[in-house]
Amino acid sequence: MTPTPAPARFSLNQETIRQWSLPELVAGCTAAGVGAVGLWRDPVQKFGVREAAKLVADAGLRVSSLCRGGFFTAADPACRAAALADNRRAVEEAAELGADTLVLVSGGLAPGERDLAAARARIGEVLGELAPWACAHGVRLGIEPLHPMFASDRCVVSTLGQALDLAEQFPADQVGVVADSYHLWWDERLPADLRRAGEGGRIVSVQVADWVTPLPEGVLLGRGQLGDGSVDLRGFRELADAAGYQGPVEVEIFHPGLWARDGGEVLREVIERYREHVA
């Protein structure tokens, strides 16, 4: 029998089923009627960027995002210059893949640093150089606020409001924001910030995962399957829609429990949960 296609706006982030190779991902998504995928630089580079772009395009898949650029906060100018050079390559890769957006995880505090405002200011400086480059390549940058529990070591941008403060320093067709339910669900300012983002045409990507506890050591791999946790995922998606967002909704779950299972089975479950809790 022909499977029911996945919901129209559903996108699968590659890391959700990281046990799949890129050809397996493309075949699995095609078989399940998935129309878009979010890709990561490392597996794409290993496969070959041009080859990956061809594989995905030939299958008719849209690339909803490329994860990720960023890590702009080094205090040492030479390190920031290296980060900028690497981000320029990331832009070129995103352009070659035809990705809707290059997701930016801005970076944490420099070693020994205790000044969040200074670190946030450095992000703006690097963006000032990267944004025109991205624009020239037809790639839109998406600043992703990460949960405050990542503020010291991954991303000093902790709220959608802060991401907008940064993005609004640049034209809306160059720099927007990525709204991920896992990072933002706790913030009572989220509805107002999503409206602000929508009014400015700044929402470049929407990602979803659920919030489950207890968090694992290191907290990175604690993202929950849709419906398993505390997030009103449908409410989150509806807020983004009400703000004018009409693009893909990308499921991005990092969880060893999902990685240990058969990829096709995980995809079926994710789509089912998406219908139940998001669509």
Place this chain on the structure above:
Amino acid sequence: MTPTPAPARFSLNQETIRQWSLPELVAGCTAAGVGAVGLWRDPVQKFGVREAAKLVADAGLRVSSLCRGGFFTAADPACRAAALADNRRAVEEAAELGADTLVLVSGGLAPGERDLAAARARIGEVLGELAPWACAHGVRLGIEPLHPMFASDRCVVSTLGQALDLAEQFPADQVGVVADSYHLWWDERLPADLRRAGEGGRIVSVQVADWVTPLPEGVLLGRGQLGDGSVDLRGFRELADAAGYQGPVEVEIFHPGLWARDGGEVLREVIERYREHVA
């Protein structure tokens, strides 16, 4: 030789050196010239509330806080009534100990619940009954916002601004807020919210711990020794001072590494770090 007394506003929260019995805590603090302690209900109850109050008072120690009441968010009215009854006992214990404030950890989402606003509203309802009781007992309640990583399972009050929104529903001599560097350091609104809290006479307790990563599984026991992490602790204390706070600064670190060591040695180290990074 007579030891240099600990800095005047230094207070030791009992859980920082939980390996100490209550008499050891009192003896250790007295020997180190510590003027105030923060106590916890469980060890105080086990020792006997009256006996603990006498022990502490006889040593001339001030009780900067009693931890903790709260957990007001149960959806079931019978559970909320039980929480209220328990909090009334906590108020009585705080009164008997002469504690400056009863610290409230408000509680997380009810099982299966995904509505943070509804849970926050229930806190206000219970406070409406508890605050007059506390006032009649001469005890001030302190709403403690916890880091957003605890929003689902411990405390739906995640920012100082939210804590103030709740506290300001009641007279300032009944309900204030607890500002803990560990929970609040990441929030760019903290300076403005501390000013607001100070102007309203709402800062009832200031606690400090540092932010260190990687976080341990469950994240509760990841609070860092002063100076080991990313928090500008002196800047935090200065913000509270500038807002008009002049009370004790309580060191509250939950860390198995500190609990495994000799208590006296830990206290010496904590005082030294306090001088270096906070005072």
